[in-house]
Amino acid sequence: MALDSSLIGASSDPVVFEVEKGAIVKLAQAIGDRHPDYRDGVAAPPTFPTSFRMAIPGLADVDPARFLHGEQEYEYARPIRAGDRITCVARIANVTEKDTRVGRATFVVAEIDGRDEAGEPVFTGRATLLVR
Amino acid sequence: MKAGQELQPLRKDPVTKVQLVKYAGASGDYNLIHTDDETARRMGLEGVIAHGMLSMGFLGEYAASLAGPQKVRRLKVRFAAMVRPGDELTCRGIVREVAGGRAVIEMWAENQEGEKVTTGEAEVEIG
Numbered sequence: 001m002a003l004d005s006s007l008i009g010a011s012s013d014p015v016v017f018e019v020e021k022g023a024i025v026k027l028a029q030a031i032g033d034r035h036p037d038y039r040d041g042v043a044a045p046p047t048f049p050t051s052f053r054m055a056i057p058g059l060a061d062v063d064p065a066r067f068l069h070g071e072q073e074y075e076y077a078r079p080i081r082a083g084d085r086i087t088c089v090a091r092i093a094n095v096t097e098k099d100t101r102v103g104r105a106t107f108v109v110a111e112i113d114g115r116d117e118a119g120e121p122v123f124t125g126r127a128t129l130l131v132r
Numbered sequence: 133m134k135a136g137q138e139l140q141p142l143r144k145d146p147v148t149k150v151q152l153v154k155y156a157g158a159s160g161d162y163n164l165i166h167t168d169d170e171t172a173r174r175m176g177l178e179g180v181i182a183h184g185m186l187s188m189g190f191l192g193e194y195a196a197s198l199a200g201p202q203k204v205r206r207l208k209v210r211f212a213a214m215v216r217p218g219d220e221l222t223c224r225g226i227v228r229e230v231a232g233g234r235a236v237i238e239m240w241a242e243n244q245e246g247e248k249v250t251t252g253e254a255e256v257e258i259g
Contacts, residue, residue: 030154031192033193050159051160065164072185
């Protein structure tokens, strides 16, 4: 699949992630965030969805070393908690070519939508990636 | 929180290589430019650089420390500069807007030279 505007709208298959308390604690420890809510599993660090690793349509075959992470945004409908089973779908929102300080690059905006078992929204993510 | 209010900064311990290995394991980002100097040098860097998401994690910690982890409704960042082991980051924030039980906080992480390495904003519920 070419990395161009034909990818816009392409979606991944849904992937279910089970949120374990141990995984919450490990991410908080790596950040150095000692908030007790994480130890109790009643919330996860705001950046926890970064651990929901899934293949982004069209980018599976691109060498990760060619990526630069430009921007990241998360919106939360509610806190993520230990015991959640979150179904995530990744979708390509935009692909554009732009000139940058390091030459011409392809900007890919990838969105991720996470919902709980009742189908209620939990979070959305939006990443801008530069591919050189 | 009041619009225009400058918030108490959060000073983080210096970033260490062990922290980057832990972060790789905890986040699932195994890109070797964050943990292997040889790979980083092959990519034209002097050595490993921190995951951008680690400095976003610091800003997430900052937002959660201000409002509580269950009250963070949005977090948005731009990765402006590289972070290397040994760098000491400080998170700072200014309240930009307070309305409808929510506050929008402009926040950033700066390094020991005062360079803003990660910039963004958070929206939190306030009680």
